[in-house]
Amino acid sequence: MTAVMTPVMAFALVGVLGVGAQWLAWRLRMPAIVLMLAAGLVIGPVAGLFDPARDIGPIMAPMISVAVAIILFEGGMSLDFHKLGDARAGVRRLIFFGAPLGWLFSALALRHVAGLDWESSAVFGGIMIVTGPTVIAPLLRQARLPRRPSALLQWEAIVGDPIGALAAVLAYEVVLVRHTATSASGAAWELVLGIGFAAALGAAAGYGLARAFRAGKVPEYMKVPGLFALLLAVFALSDHMLHESGLLAVTVMGVAIANAGLPSYDELRRFKEHATVLLVSGVFILMAAGLDLDAVKALDWRAGLFVLAVILVARPAAVALALIGTPVPGRERLLIAFTGPRGIVLVAVAALFGERLAALGVADGRLLGPLAFVLVAVTVVLHGFTLGPLARLLGLGGAEQPGVLLVGATRFTVALAEALKKLEIPVLIADPNHRRLRRARRAGLTAFSGDILSEGAESSVELVAFGMAVAATDNDAYNTLVATDLGPEFGRDNVYQTTRDKEENARHALPATLGGRAFGAAQTAEALEAKMIEGWTIGTSRLTEEFGFDDWRARRPQAVLLGRLGPGGALRFVADEAKVKSAPGTQLIALLPPEAEPAEPEAGKTPAH
Numbered sequence: 001m002t003a004v005m006t007p008v009m010a011f012a013l014v015g016v017l018g019v020g021a022q023w024l025a026w027r028l029r030m031p032a033i034v035l036m037l038a039a040g041l042v043i044g045p046v047a048g049l050f051d052p053a054r055d056i057g058p059i060m061a062p063m064i065s066v067a068v069a070i071i072l073f074e075g076g077m078s079l080d081f082h083k084l085g086d087a088r089a090g091v092r093r094l095i096f097f098g099a100p101l102g103w104l105f106s107a108l109a110l111r112h113v114a115g116l117d118w119e120s121s122a123v124f125g126g127i128m129i130v131t132g133p134t135v136i137a138p139l140l141r142q143a144r145l146p147r148r149p150s151a152l153l154q155w156e157a158i159v160g161d162p163i164g165a166l167a168a169v170l171a172y173e174v175v176l177v178r179h180t181a182t183s184a185s186g187a188a189w190e191l192v193l194g195i196g197f198a199a200a201l202g203a204a205a206g207y208g209l210a211r212a213f214r215a216g217k218v219p220e221y222m223k224v225p226g227l228f229a230l231l232l233a234v235f236a237l238s239d240h241m242l243h244e245s246g247l248l249a250v251t252v253m254g255v256a257i258a259n260a261g262l263p264s265y266d267e268l269r270r271f272k273e274h275a276t277v278l279l280v281s282g283v284f285i286l287m288a289a290g291l292d293l294d295a296v297k298a299l300d301w302r303a304g305l306f307v308l309a310v311i312l313v314a315r316p317a318a319v320a321l322a323l324i325g326t327p328v329p330g331r332e333r334l335l336i337a338f339t340g341p342r343g344i345v346l347v348a349v350a351a352l353f354g355e356r357l358a359a360l361g362v363a364d365g366r367l368l369g370p371l372a373f374v375l376v377a378v379t380v381v382l383h384g385f386t387l388g389p390l391a392r393l394l395g396l397g398g399a400e401q402p403g404v405l406l407v408g409a410t411r412f413t414v415a416l417a418e419a420l421k422k423l424e425i426p427v428l429i430a431d432p433n434h435r436r437l438r439r440a441r442r443a444g445l446t447a448f449s450g451d452i453l454s455e456g457a458e459s460s461v462e463l464v465a466f467g468m469a470v471a472a473t474d475n476d477a478y479n480t481l482v483a484t485d486l487g488p489e490f491g492r493d494n495v496y497q498t499t500r501d502k503e504e505n506a507r508h509a510l511p512a513t514l515g516g517r518a519f520g521a522a523q524t525a526e527a528l529e530a531k532m533i534e535g536w537t538i539g540t541s542r543l544t545e546e547f548g549f550d551d552w553r554a555r556r557p558q559a560v561l562l563g564r565l566g567p568g569g570a571l572r573f574v575a576d577e578a579k580v581k582s583a584p585g586t587q588l589i590a591l592l593p594p595e596a597e598p599a600e601p602e603a604g605k606t607p608a609h
Helices: 007-028 032-046 057-077 085-114 118-127 133-143 147-179 184-214 220-241 245-258 265-289 293-297 301-322 330-337 344-359 363-393 411-422 435-442 455-460 476-490 525-533 549-555
Strands: 403-407 427-431 446-449 466-471 495-499 517-524 537-542 560-565 571-573 587-592 604-606
Touching: 007 032, 007 265, 032 133, 032 265, 032 363, 057 147, 057 220, 057 245, 057 265, 057 344, 085 118, 085 147, 085 301, 118 147, 118 344, 118 363, 133 147, 133 363, 147 184, 147 245, 147 330, 147 344, 184 220, 184 245, 220 245, 265 344, 293 363, 301 330, 301 363, 344 363, 403 411, 403 476, 411 427, 411 435, 411 525, 411 537, 411 587, 427 435, 435 446, 466 476, 466 571, 476 495, 517 525, 517 560
Parallel strands: 403 427, 403 466, 427 446, 466 495, 495 517
Antiparallel strands: 537 587, 537 604, 560 571, 560 587
């Protein structure tokens, strides 16, 4: 197809395909990056519907550069030093020892396996330090890793991106000195000055902005626009001083803001996360759509061996040596060693320096772009499908069945936790009052003593292991606060709370943007607790072909239906009985009156304690 799209149509196509691929991946429980790459390849080199260079033109390269800068900045904003905990030593080692070792081993693989000359190997080896925050973030979200390996992979990816770009700059400057009359001392001074300027500019911008926000110098509605404007200015100014140093500047700026203790930090970060989802989608589709298949086809069998050498030798060796002597357990080291997906920064920087090397007369420079894309494509697909299974094989992945977080240790929540536990659903009960947790501990349930919104909970509770949360304390305001705060973490549809005591009064009703979904047939925590004191129990009943939902309801006219566990293992708490599907194998979880009899042999009930 030779028709040229307008830039507006091209942007619309990329946006729809990017977000659509992420949504479809969520529905199919597949790695989103894989679908985005596939979508870009189909509309680009395969079908010829979209060619970024043709349909968008010269603005594509700067647009991708700005997008990568924003992605790195958002990643930097997630790097809070206070949340490192026991991952601190491992992060230092991966950055200060793992990065140079990765550069060395990657360069050796390029030289002796891919067959590139030393100049191209040194430049490309520096770029290969990066492990791609554009890829790692979605994979970590899907695999639900424990805190320490997740932090190690995330910090390595985000901090490694600008370091890798600067390593490539350093190697390129050395090559430039050899091929031109530029003095070695002049090139070294330019590099040091550029890196120092980028780091200082990023730190000054981050702390200066945080100070202005804290002092009330910027109104709330101007904070996000002001942040973006300063981000672009920092990136452009630093990149003007030294090419690719802008990535370092914006990363430092993000880290500075993350560690400034801003009251509005969460709102800023969440907005950035939303923007990053769009940018990651767009960048990957643009990258795949603009691929030159002829250049990739020109690669020989050495390219395949090179990719295998990087995945199976260079990456594991660098991680293993870097983490020697750290408290990181062997299973976590193994997971990190065999998890190294590359992302858009690798492709973008490799293509840039490949062109520059070719212009200097380095023949192998033209191979850097195709090699980078092949490495990205293979590692994205490989790790996209294997990270979760590998983590579970090593005992580090989240359970196949996401758990339930119950906030508030009452008779009702303890009985509900026991019923869920019998259905093999992981449960955690959290309560700030240590004495209230005695009943839960006597029942053999996992408990957390403390405020679930505290920093202590962030370092002690693996929230990624849970897919749903129920706030059921006797404090309606606290329940609303918990449900509102955990909404972005779990998803609004997966956060519930007991009905507020005065909700029917318009003067006390809260807007729909606050709190969680209705739970417990719209009964208050006090009413649910009163039923438990009266002798009500929580039981489960399995539906069959002969015993459907209507039969269960006829036998249990007074029962309070709480939730259902589908045949496929999906748990949902019920707010509207009319939407309950009477599928055979479904298990109903209900609050039963004292006189209720078991429905069938499989049914069980948990009495009050």
